[in-house]
Structures are given as C-alpha cells and as structure tokens.
Amino acid sequence: MTVSKNFEKLYKTELDGMQYEFTNKQDAIAQQISQFWAHSQATGDVKAYLEGDEGHDYAKIDKWVQARTPFTDPPNEKLAENDEVYIIGNRASFDVAQYDKASSAGMSMIHLLALPRKRVYNGVSLNKENVYLIDNMIDLFKSNWKKAEFRNKVLAHQREAIDNAKGSKDDEGYRLALKHYEELESSIHQLQAEDFKFGLHLFPDQSIPHLHLHIIAATKSMRKYSTSHHDQKTKDALEVRDMIRNGKVQVPTHDTTTTVTEAADCTTEITICECSDGCMVIAENGRFEKPDNLEICMEEYSKRQQKLSQS
Template sequence: MTTEHLPSLLEQMREPAYSRLKTLYVECRTAFKTNPTSQIDLMAYENRDNEHSYTLLKGLIPATLVGHSPPTNIGAPWQTSDTFFTDFKQRHPEDQVLSEDRYSLIIGNRASYDTRQYFDKPALAGMSFMHLLVIPKDKVYNIVCLDNAQIVEEMILHFKSFWKAPGSIEKIIKCIQLGVDTREKAVISNFQESKDQGATDFDQIMKEVRRDGLQLAEELRRRQCSEKLEDLILFGFHPAPLASVGHLHMHVLLAPVEFRRFSTGVHDHKTVPAQAVIEVLKEEASRTV
C-alpha cells in the first residue's frame, strides 16, 4: 500500500502559506462576526439554550443523538447546544484526559494516525503520528468568535508545560496506540458483520502498522529529548465553518515529515497556525485602543 508524501507542517509557518492561512482566518472571522444570525446562534450556544434552533453554528451534537447518553455512559445525556467536547471531563473516563490545568484539558484524538487503517476514507485519520487536542473547559465556540488571544496563549502554555513533565511522552504514546487499537477493532467488527474476505489482508496491514508505530514511538522519545519543541510541534486551529466540532480546540501536531508519512494532509489547507490567530487578535485590539 502506497502512502502520500506530506510536507512538514512547519511549512504552515513560512511564506506564502502563513499569510494565506492568516487571511483565511480573517475572512472566516469577519464573515462570522458580521452575520446577525451567527451572533444570535452564538448567544444561545453560550447560554446553553437547548430550545434554540441553531442555523449557522456547525459542529453541534447531531439531532439523532440529542437526549441519548454518551458512548461512555458517563455524565448527562447530550443536549441540543452540546458538542462532543462539551463538559468533556464529566463525560469521559479519567484516562482520556492527558493533562488538566485551571483553564483547559489536553486530550487525545480518537482517530488513528494511520491512513492504512481507513482504506477509502483516509481523511478520517489524524494529521500526524501525534495529533492531540487542547480544549478549554469553558464553553467556547471557535477562534472566529474570540475577543482576545488569552485562551489561545494559555492553551499553548499548558501544552508546553505538559511536554516537559515526567511521563508525558509515555502518556502520549499510549494515547496514540489506543487510537490504533480502537480503529483496528472497528474494522474487524465491520468485516465480521459484512462477512468480507478482506480480514486476511487487513491482518498484514496491521503488522506493518504496529511495526512502523513502534519505530515512530522510539523516534518521538529520542527527539523529544534532543530537539526544541518549536522544531517539532505545530499548534493550529480550523476556523468555523471549517471546523468539525463546535467547541474551540487547538490541534497539536508533530510537524516533521517522517511523523506524517502515514497520516492525512486533507486538512492542511485550513490549519491556521496559532501564532497567526494571536497576531490577528492583537492587531484588532491595537486598532481599538
């Protein structure tokens, strides 16, 4: 099975990509803030109004799940104004939170990083071997509605602190492996239900996935000790309406090409560097002084 050769995500921080992505954020933000309907939706969302008919806010809980308990059977049933990240800690087991501070949580991406496990739907895979998320505890919709850069800066500081903490890399690797294992179980279950004969081929694929995963994990351990975080990590956001979940979440991605060998590049074009978000918000603030 061939894999796509993806560029380093640090290219997002270089011109002309950086300016293009910064402009994308400004355009999405302007469109959102100047649309009266989106502002009405946002007010209802922030007030947890479950009677409101949301028309423009994307990434909320699907109507078919409203009133049902989360798959974990932990916490309150889903409501109309919820997202899959709303009250995350109250709806998920403790081991699904890698780190917590006063303002945010660091959580794993439930998807596997490896497109080889997704056959004809590679876009469902992660963007890199390590694809974590930092989410605010408060109900915040997206970067398009932020008033200032404080929460973005806090999330970055939280991850930098976590990255240096003893045991952090092993937590990350365990989380990555969980995504691979979960996807493997789902694929095998689908084969069994459909009586598909592809299970033998998938078994060979999984042998390769496990082998490559062990090598990438060792490479991550080595480089975490020897390289600066800035040379390894991209912090990025997907501006609404291009975000899949309607709760602010910062993507934390291993940037070097070797960590992206088996991952998807489908979302690169909309991954706005956190630094660009901070610049836009601070530039706006300076114009209002």
Template sequence: MVPPPSLQLLLQEPQYTKLKTRCTERRKAFKADPAAQDDLAAYHRRDNDHVYSALPGLVPDSVVGKGDIPYFRSDSFFTDFALHQPSYVLSSSKESLIIGNKRSHDVRLASAEWDPEHIDRSTSAGMSYFHFMVIPKRKVYNIVSLTDTAIIHEMISHFKSFWAQPGAAQKCIDRINLAVKEQADQVLAHLDDKQSSSFNEVLKDVRKYAEECSVQLRKLSAQDFVFGFHAMPDASVGHLHMHVLPLSETFRQFSTYVHDTKTIPARAVIEVLEAQSERSTHVCTLFWSAHYFKTFIGRFSM
C-alpha cells in the same frame, strides 16, 4: 514513495499569509451574520430551547438527552469533555484540557477495503502520528468568535508545561496505541477469516511504523510542534480546539494531508486578533477625541 508534506510549510510564505487571510475573512463573515451572532449568544448562555440554524458543530438531535451524562441542544461533543470522555484526558489545567484523538493516525486502517460500506474514510485519520488537541474547559466556540488571545496563550503554555513533564511522551504513545487497537478491533469485527488475515498483515506494518515513530517522538521538545486551528465552517466540532502536531514529516508517512490547507497556525490567529484589537482601540480613541473636541468647541462658542 513521495515524501509527505512537512507542517513547517504552514509557517512559511506564501502559505502563512494565505492562512492568516483565511482567518481574517472567516472572522469577518461570522461577525456579519446576524443569525450566527444570535446563535452564539444562545450558545454561551446554554439555551437549550433555542433553534440553532447558523452554528455548525453542535451535537445532533439524535444524541440530545441520551446517555448517563446527557448532552443538551447547546452542547458540542467537547462540552464538559472531562465528564463525557474522562479516558481521553491526558492533562488538565485550570482553563484547559489536553485530549487524545479517537481516530488513529494511519490511513491504512480507514481504507475502503476494510469498511463495511466500502467507503474510503482516510480523511478521518489523524494529520500525523502525533495528533492531540487542547480545548478550553469553558464554552468557547471557535477562532471566528474569539475576542482576545488569552485562551490561546493559555493552551499553548499548558501543552509546553505538560510536554516538559517526565512520562508525558509515554502517556501520549499509550493513547495513540489504544486508538490503533480500538480502530483495528472495529474493523476485524465485521471481516471474514480471509479478509481478517489480510488485514492483520496490514496491521503489523501499522504497528511497526507506530513503534518507529514513538522512538522519534521521545526526542522532541515543545519547540518541535506546531499549534493550529480550523476556522468555522472548517472545524468539525463547535468548541475551540487547538491541534498539536509535530513539524517533521517523519510522523506523516501514513496520515492524511487534506486538512493542511485549512490549518491556521496559532501565531497567525494571535496576530489577527491583536491587529483587530489595535484597530478597535484606535477607532475608539478617535471617537472620544472627536467627542471631547466637539464638546470643548461648543462650550467655547457659548
């Protein structure tokens, strides 16, 4: 079997510069889109009467107003996440949540062979055995709309603090195992006896691999993970979410790689934001310098 790609590649050239450029270009395009800027303002003020035409990743109309805790038109599936999905929250800080992935890490559970519509859904699997996310509690749309780096630094710090706690790894392993069980139960619900027998053989291998990964996961420190973002329109949810993934390919044997080329390292996003902030400050300084010079010359010539 061909070894899976290491996520270390995201931090190496030429991929790192390509992803950094991707971030810059997506931010530029988003800022230049008047409809997107109009939608963003409505999103932040939670305007549920606004018609969102250029802001992908919000909840579909079919779920608006539904459920015990209803979603609103300006929401995404990560809005007020702790209220809607408390069982997926592994840790909470003042600013952010660490949350589990609903889909399992293993593409073998998402094969067309087991799908009732015979559709291969392997791209919905996790990018690694360990694929968790950190999200802001407040409404923040995406890296394309960020104006500073504060929330990124906070989310990274939150995960590092969480991972240093005793029992953090086991907490994550339990969530991973539950995702496998829930997905397997969904598959088995529509299979006949013969198909179920075949699927259960696959499931044994899935669980064996997961157990092997869990042993290795407990050995990792916070420095063994990469933090990454998907820039809209690549992200599936219209709420900032930072993917947390182990760098080692050990955890990727049966995961999807299709999202690798759009996963922008947090470090690259921070560099882009800081560079843009410096340019804005420089332009502002030049403007006021010119203004004061013009004022001074005007007074001198009177």
C-alpha cells in the same frame, strides 16, 4: 516487513501534499472570521452557547453554533489539565493505511487536542478578551511535554487509537500501523516542544463546533504515514491570535449588538457592535469597517432608543 505497492503509493500521495507549517494564511483567516460574523444570528448564538443557553433558537446551519457538542462537557480521560483548559488525544489512528479514506486518519503520529473548559465556540468567536486561551492551551502542552510521564501517556493513547481503528487486526493496514508505532516508541522522547505546530480549523472547516486546538508533531518523520487532507484548512493558531490582538480582524464582543434598519443615509441593514478594543464598527456585506456615515447611523439609533424608552 514489506510494504505493498498500494500502500507505498498511498503514503507517497499524502507526502506530496504535506505541509509542515500552517502560516501565511492571513487573507483566509480574515475572510472566514468576517463571513461568520456577517450572519445576523452570529452574536446571539455565540453568546447563548457561552452562557449555556440550550433552549436558545440557534441558526440551522451546518457546523454552526449548537446547544451541545461532544466537547461541551470535558471527557473523562485528560492527558493534562489546568483550571481553564485541558488536553486529550485525537481518537483517529495516525496511519492512513488503516482507513478506506485517507482523510479519516490523524495529521501526525502525535495529534492531540486542547480545549477550554468554558463553552467557547470555534476560533472565529475569539476576541481580545478571550484569545489568551490559545496561549493557555499551548503553555499547558509545552510545560507537560517536558515530563516523561506525559509523553508516555501520549504514547499509550496513540497505541490505543491504532487498536480502536476500524478493520481487522489481521489486515496489512493494522500490521503496518503497529510497525510504524515502533518508530514512534523509539523516538518520542527525543521530540522537543518546538517540533510541534498548533492549528485551528475555523468555521466552516471544523469537525466539532467547540473550540479545540490541534497539537501536531510536524516534522517529516512524524507526518510520513499520516493524512495531508486537512493541511490547507489548518490555520496557525498563533497567527490567528496575533491578527486578533493587533486588530487585523474585527471580532465583536457578545453583549452589545443591536440591529439598525433604515437609518439616515444607510441603504442596507447594518449591525452596530462594540469591538473588544472599544471601537464602534458596523458589519455590512461580510466586512467589518468604520464607514463615513457611522455617526449619522448612531444618531438615528439613539433617537430610536429614546422613543422606545418613552413609550
């Protein structure tokens, strides 16, 4: 089959910006996590979603925590699952030729999603208590990828995504996608789990505000017909996990946050939180740090709490 010059140009444009690793983005990860938690409603909204409080008054911000999302309740079709997480296929076709906008396509000829069953918001809400979910999702994928039955399910899903993409089944984009599917069909059983990368789209880059892990076959042969538009915003999930575990980003738990105003030696409103590793920190100007006046602030806070309990 001859590929038209227009499609050849489209594929080349995407390949020119293609990434095969999503690592070395620590600064961006830290910034996005800090910016999210700097919002006054972050802790309450994350906790409300986790607890299923759909009557809660969530902040009206684009891509923010919502009462319900398309991923809140597990979809019927699961490629693999355990008690805590499950895997589904990305609905988009892998071939940019099937879309008016290249960004609408999948990121690889194999692009899966892993999700937690519990109501966990975006990756910015992971802390030392629940970041193990990343390992759980990756382990579920790796253990199942060894099974031919699972790989065949993935193959069937990728064909279904091609058939469900918008556009006529007689147009060149569809015919190209089917031709490229034959390449996937002939090579899928040679792929190893090590050929996959695991990414997160952190707030505000996510499409759906429920934690989901992107599982992407990231070899050159698997990405050559797919979009590169999401590469820059894709953060390596293991890098995010390690930054949280090693305390390189401070993510509060969701049950001990109090706002303190006009405390001694405090010039701005601050938020006192209990970190997942037990330390006390304050959020100010989008940064989580332990300032010199923390003890003074805590003393003032304790006095206020005593007055409230006596009133």
